[in-house]
Amino acid sequence: MSMKIVSMYCTGCSACESECPNDAISEKKGSFVIDAGLCSECDGDAPQCRAACPIDDCIIKA
Structure with a gap:
């Protein structure tokens, strides 16, 4: 899986x-x-992109 930006x-x-x-x-x-x-x-850690994003639900699992 990967992350996705909405x-x-x-x-x-x-x-x-x-x-x-x-x-x-x-x-x-x-x-x-x-x-x-x-x-x-991020290899099992919390996705860094999601943590940095100021918008809730902008970055999701694809």
Whole structure:
């Protein structure tokens, strides 16, 4: 599994991008996306992207 950013909730703040240890997050058309092939859900730890995101329910398990 990987994490997914719900584009309709993403404000484009970029808080998640710098927190990803796998560089799986990038900007696309004003919001951010997670490359499922690179996302490891932080290997069992709490997903860092979700912890950094200021919007509840913006980043979910795919």
